[in-house]
């Protein structure tokens with residue numbers, strides 16, 4: 001924490017910084033595996049790499065999570081569903097694009113593949129690799145922590161507005177907007 | 178695998194005059210001249226000639242021919258293990274459905290409709306298999322471009338939010354192929370089942386229990402499932418289309434990404450098919466290395482099944498234990514191939530690198546240790562009362578189902594069908610090592626569990642034998658058959674030898690033309706029979722490459738077996754079928 005400890009055991013800091021400290025040290029990703037990269041994501045969570053150490057616990061519900069790790073190929077068919085999940089996550093939230101496929105289509109320049117998840121979700125950290133090793137993923141998560149520390153919270157209202165346009169009213173009320 | 182013998186073909190020819198027999202070195206098929214006969218012929222083959230094991234159905238597109246689409250069935254006689262292909266032309270884009278004869282054809286026909294736009298008379302349920310309902314095109318047709326048709330503006334949102342940078346921070350085309358809206362996806366969902374029970378429950382597509390992105394619809398009466406449909410295609414990346422557009426050797430890394438849990442096994446099946454097509458001999462050392470890595474990969478894949486399967490039923494400990502061993506295997510693979518998961522280690526004609534120094538010692542130590550680890554897993558689950566209650570007599574698959582739906586791998590063996598390509602049609606070095614095939618008897622989830630556990634043990638045995646054989650080999654044995662014109666020489670030679678450099682350059686840039694002909698070849702993956710059918714017209718890329726996916730057919734039995742069961746059994750059953758989406762959807 002970029003704050004000073006004075007002699008009496010007090011810490012002075014700003015509210016913003018305190019919140020950011022809390023946020024960046026308890027990043028809870030959503031458990032969504034799309035393809036091969038998801039296996040490496042599982043490895044990052046399992047015995048050897050154990051990202052619990054960094055305060056990261058995978059949550060199955062998007063409503064309890066604040067990081068979306070897009071691990072794998074996003075095909076056109078799954079894109080709207082992924083977007084729905086992204087919008088179900090409460091603010092503030094971040095998105096990590098893991099692997100070549102999620103970042104830019106990877107080895108699949110085909111009719112059915114979305115050429116980069118950033119076309120539907122704004123991405124904070126891109127991790128290259130096919131698949132990135134768990135070390136790579138952890139590096140990406142640490143980069144995200146750094147980004148949160150330096151840039152504070154980035155809001156994505158603009159993207160959200162765009163998304164709302166193509167949702168039906170029933171659905172919107174369904175997800176509580 | 179032996180193809181249908183002369184006698185059998187003769188007998189068939191005797192019963193049906195309107196067929197031609199086509200015999201190639203690695204492919205035997207009968208051409209049915211009149212489309213109307215196909216139902217009778219299939220029935221005859223199934224009931225009289227005992228070709229009752231449905232392996233595959235696929236379509237090939239010939240835009241210049243009169244009837245354009247050619248359908249092809251691949252059938253197996255499970256008693257003599259003869260294999261036979263049946264070819265038939267579509268009449269006005271139509272073919273009578275085979276789903277009454279072989280239940281597995283239901284999904285295969287759906288896929289054919291989705292990819293080629295062909296119709297099946299009498300199949301009331303042809304739906305889009307991989308794409309969504311309103312999708313306009315049929316992607317595997319020859320006149321459809323690989324990249325699809327860009328029709329929508331989709332800028333990168335990161336660029337939009339961070340302010341447009343000129344030039345863009347990474348390269349992209351603003352125009353994009355059509356991305357459906359949620360509404361269109363919902364329409365696809367609604368078209369699948371007509372509700373008969375109290376409620377339709379969606380399971381997936383983005384649910385941790387569905388092993389990726391499968392989407393199940395359960396029509397429920399209380400807790401009991403009365404009908405099910407599975408929506409696939411959430412990972413359809415167009416593998417078969419890609420294969421038609423790139424050189425043979427370039428497709429190898431793509432096979433890794435199909436069934437990403439068993440990369441080496443996929444590669445092995447693929448390179449085998451190409452080697453059969455081009456008639457390439459593989460050096461003994463490479464055969465042993467291939468076998469060793471394929472078996473390590475099998476253990477690796479089964480460990481993931483064990484971990485996640487148990488996790489789905491609530492046993493977290495097993496997951497952590499299994500991943501501990503997985504890491505060790507991945508280290509061995511990484512040390513040799515440079516990649517943990519998608520290894521791309523094999524090459525057409527051999528393997529990419531010689532064994533890295535110390536591999537054999539590490540592998541030896543791993544196997545020695547693995548036997549005790551296997552006991553540990555048994556200790557955790559095999560007699561565990563909760564595990565027994567959840568798996569015994571749940572999801573029973575009968576032998577008839579196995580043949581009807583074309584189930585292979587541990588799913589078939591769990592039901593007592595000893596169908597294993599490693600024994601029937603030994604490839605790599607499987608004819609030189611000793612191992613057993615475990616089979617179950619009732620075919621419930623527990624049987625499949627035991628079969629897979631035993632397979633891991635057998636794989637460890639095979640690895641041991643391979644290590645032994647490799648240790649005896651002299652250091653500088655060749656590991657690639659670089660004399661063959663279609664084989665890329667190993668890297669170290671490319672850097673040191675002008676001739677090899679030129680050859681490597683030529684193949685990498687222009688590809689190497691393969692002989693004309695057809696090949697269907699398959700290997701035993703951890704999930705079943707992974708087959709590659711190659712139709713070559715003498716170019717450097719296949720005219721049609723069909724991937725006979727084991728997960729796809731194994732999953733197709735799910736709706737039938739789960740009927741009348743409860744939802745909680747669905748998790749257990751799916752875990753025991755162990756599909757991988759990368760391969761079901763391709």
Ligand code: SF4
Nearest residue numbers: 036072099100101130
């Ligand atoms: S980047 Fe590579 S490993 Fe990751 S999903 Fe894409 S193909 Fe698979």
